Amino acid sequence: MSRTGARWLLIAVAVALNVLPLLRKADQASCPSLAPESPAHAPLDAQSPFFTNELINPGSPRPMSHVASICELPDGRLAAAWYAGSREGATDVAICFAAQQPGASAWTRPRPLISPARASRDLHRAVRKVGNPVIFSDAAGNLSLLYVTITLGGWSGSSLNLTTSADAGLTWSPSRRLTLSPFFNLSELVRNRPLALSDGGTLVPIYHEFIGKFPELLWLGDRSHGLSAMKTRIAGGRSGFQPALAALGTNRALAFLRDCSARARISLARSEDSARTWSDPQALDLPNPDSGLSAVRLSDGRLLLAFNDSETGRDNLRLAISADDGRTWKRVATLEDEPRAEFSYPFLLQARDGKIHIVYTWKRQAIKHAAFNAAWLDAQARRPPG
Amino acid sequence: MTHSTVTLLFSSLAPWLVVLAGLQALANRFGPKMRGGIRITLLGLVAAGLLAAPVRGISIAAWVRGVAAGFSIPATGLLALAVWQTEFRKVVFSKADWRAAWVFGALAGLVLYPLALGLTRFDPYVWGWHFSPLFAAVAALSALLLWRQNRFGFLLLLAVAAYQLRLLESANYWDYLLDPVYWAVSLLALAVRLARVVALSQPAASTPAPPGPPPNA
Numbered sequence: 001m002s003r004t005g006a007r008w009l010l011i012a013v014a015v016a017l018n019v020l021p022l023l024r025k026a027d028q029a030s031c032p033s034l035a036p037e038s039p040a041h042a043p044l045d046a047q048s049p050f051f052t053n054e055l056i057n058p059g060s061p062r063p064m065s066h067v068a069s070i071c072e073l074p075d076g077r078l079a080a081a082w083y084a085g086s087r088e089g090a091t092d093v094a095i096c097f098a099a100q101q102p103g104a105s106a107w108t109r110p111r112p113l114i115s116p117a118r119a120s121r122d123l124h125r126a127v128r129k130v131g132n133p134v135i136f137s138d139a140a141g142n143l144s145l146l147y148v149t150i151t152l153g154g155w156s157g158s159s160l161n162l163t164t165s166a167d168a169g170l171t172w173s174p175s176r177r178l179t180l181s182p183f184f185n186l187s188e189l190v191r192n193r194p195l196a197l198s199d200g201g202t203l204v205p206i207y208h209e210f211i212g213k214f215p216e217l218l219w220l221g222d223r224s225h226g227l228s229a230m231k232t233r234i235a236g237g238r239s240g241f242q243p244a245l246a247a248l249g250t251n252r253a254l255a256f257l258r259d260c261s262a263r264a265r266i267s268l269a270r271s272e273d274s275a276r277t278w279s280d281p282q283a284l285d286l287p288n289p290d291s292g293l294s295a296v297r298l299s300d301g302r303l304l305l306a307f308n309d310s311e312t313g314r315d316n317l318r319l320a321i322s323a324d325d326g327r328t329w330k331r332v333a334t335l336e337d338e339p340r341a342e343f344s345y346p347f348l349l350q351a352r353d354g355k356i357h358i359v360y361t362w363k364r365q366a367i368k369h370a371a372f373n374a375a376w377l378d379a380q381a382r383r384p385p386g
Numbered sequence: 387m388t389h390s391t392v393t394l395l396f397s398s399l400a401p402w403l404v405v406l407a408g409l410q411a412l413a414n415r416f417g418p419k420m421r422g423g424i425r426i427t428l429l430g431l432v433a434a435g436l437l438a439a440p441v442r443g444i445s446i447a448a449w450v451r452g453v454a455a456g457f458s459i460p461a462t463g464l465l466a467l468a469v470w471q472t473e474f475r476k477v478v479f480s481k482a483d484w485r486a487a488w489v490f491g492a493l494a495g496l497v498l499y500p501l502a503l504g505l506t507r508f509d510p511y512v513w514g515w516h517f518s519p520l521f522a523a524v525a526a527l528s529a530l531l532l533w534r535q536n537r538f539g540f541l542l543l544l545a546v547a548a549y550q551l552r553l554l555e556s557a558n559y560w561d562y563l564l565d566p567v568y569w570a571v572s573l574l575a576l577a578v579r580l581a582r583v584v585a586l587s588q589p590a591a592s593t594p595a596p597p598g599p600p601p602n603a
Binding site: 007010011013014015017018019020021022024120124125126127151152177179181182183184185208210211212213214228229230231232233235236237238 | 394444449451452453454455456498499502503505506507508509515517521524525528529532533535539542543546547549550555558559560564565566
């Protein structure tokens with residue numbers, strides 16, 4: 001072959017290899033929409049008000065517990081994950097797991113699931129710290145656990161990893177690293193509840209906190225077809241982070257944001273196209289002391305928000321309800337209120353039986369779980385203020 | 387060989403080349419005056435041994451992977467070329483080829499990193515997940531460079547081939563084209579070249595006149 005011929009061949013190969021993804025994109029033309037958030041929920045229990053609470057890990061040998069999440073197992077039990085150790089960011093912190101015992105609401109003895117040593121082995125790289133686990137289940141009943149690992153530095157040096165379980169959390173697959181940032185894959189964190197997608201995939205609210213602090217979305221594909229993960233952005237700059245998602249329908253979604261500015265207000269971004277594009281975040285008339293919050297759309301269509309009702313501290317934890325898609329809010333219940341104590345990082349879930357569950361950090365010593373029904377929420381809302 | 391083993395081996399290639407290049411520089415300065423296949427093989431084995439050495443119970447290679455898992459294909463290729471050219475004293479990349487590599491690394495990094503780190507709402511990193519203007523631009527640039535017989539075009543061709551084979555842990559095309567270390571080195575290389583050009587273009591008047599009789603003497 002002549003030199004010119006070889007040159008044309010190389011050019012043809014280069015162009016063909018770059019155009020090949022166009023054919024794959026044509027295959028993926030039908031982008032998934034949001035699965036309705038509570039399609040299979042039983043009607044909300046309209047009977048007497050119901051409320052219980054307990055610590056998931058009372059008397060934990062680890063003095064610090066933080067950042068809990070819960071999900072529902074196929075048999076209706078709950079599973080929870082959080083991190084615990086001597087202090088936040090310490091190298092002895094491990095991700096812990098517990099599930100409700102079969103036929104009972106009591107929790108199994110918590111067990112460490114992911115330590116830095118196990119993460120190092122799974123990921124074939126040095127891991128000094130682990131943190132922020134979010135546990136969730138897919139339509140097939142498989143559990144997934146997203147968590148962050150750090151090799152050097154603090155939380156801004158985090159990367160995201162995924163492990164899965166097909167037996168309700170008894171055994172877990174080796175973790176896989178997700179590459180989501182071009183800059184040393186740094187500063188991708190997770191904290192809040194994912195939403196299901198119409199194609200079997202999962203939409204996970206994640207965030208970035210390095211130079212900016214902004215909300216992002218992780219699109220996990222249906223794992224029966226192999227793992228696929230890609231990331232999009234809700235907003236940039238220092239617009240707020242730790243997004244909490246709520247789906248209003250198959251196309252409409254809300255993202256509530258933690259505020260890292262002096263404004264100290266929860267902000268809200270809206271999407272009308274299945275979470276692809278978002279409005280600029282707008283401040284709500286609800287305070288935020290730079291702390292995590294959680295939101296869920298109840299099966300009766302109302303939105304429920306759990307948050308620290310303060311501009312400066314995390315010494316209370318309140319619930320607010322919106323009946324108009326997040327435009328106006330009414331405080332309905334106080335879960336905790338104790339000066340100088342910390343009650344933080346709530347995580348809300350409505351189970352298939354209609355019960356509403358919340359887990360949160362209790363005084364940084366333990367993880368607390370509370371369960372209630374809509375009748376309890378309505379009864380709380382009718383109580384006179386104070 | 388599983389896909390994760392392939393990506394694991396590939397992620398160790400660039401750090402191994404960095405250590406190898408360092409050993410090669412030391413050997414050139416302090417070692418016997420011998421170059422070639424035997425020396426580079428020995429140095430390569432030493433480099434692999436160094437990367438396997440444990441620090442706090444974890445190999446140095448695993449520490450490097452913890453911080454920087456994925457070096458791009460151009461960065462890996464340029465490292466390999468630098469080692470090869472030094473060892474065998476054969477010019478594979480001309481000055482124009484190197485210049486194209488540095489200009490690409492610098493400009494692509496300037497487009498990607500500030501925006502990917504949140505400068506605005508727009509994130510060009512999304513262009514790497516699926517077919518996008520990034521693929522079209524790289525196809526056009528590769529074709530142009532290959533047509534002009536610039537060998538950096540061949541590295542871009544290898545990058546897209548590696549992307550199709552998923553040789554890196556990442557599924558994003560950007561990570562096959564660019565990495566922060568390559569970007570930083572590209573900016574540095576261009577800055578050095580710019581400084582040289584500026585120094586050469588300084589007027590001769592600025593240098594003191596040689597001693598001698600005045601012109602009209």
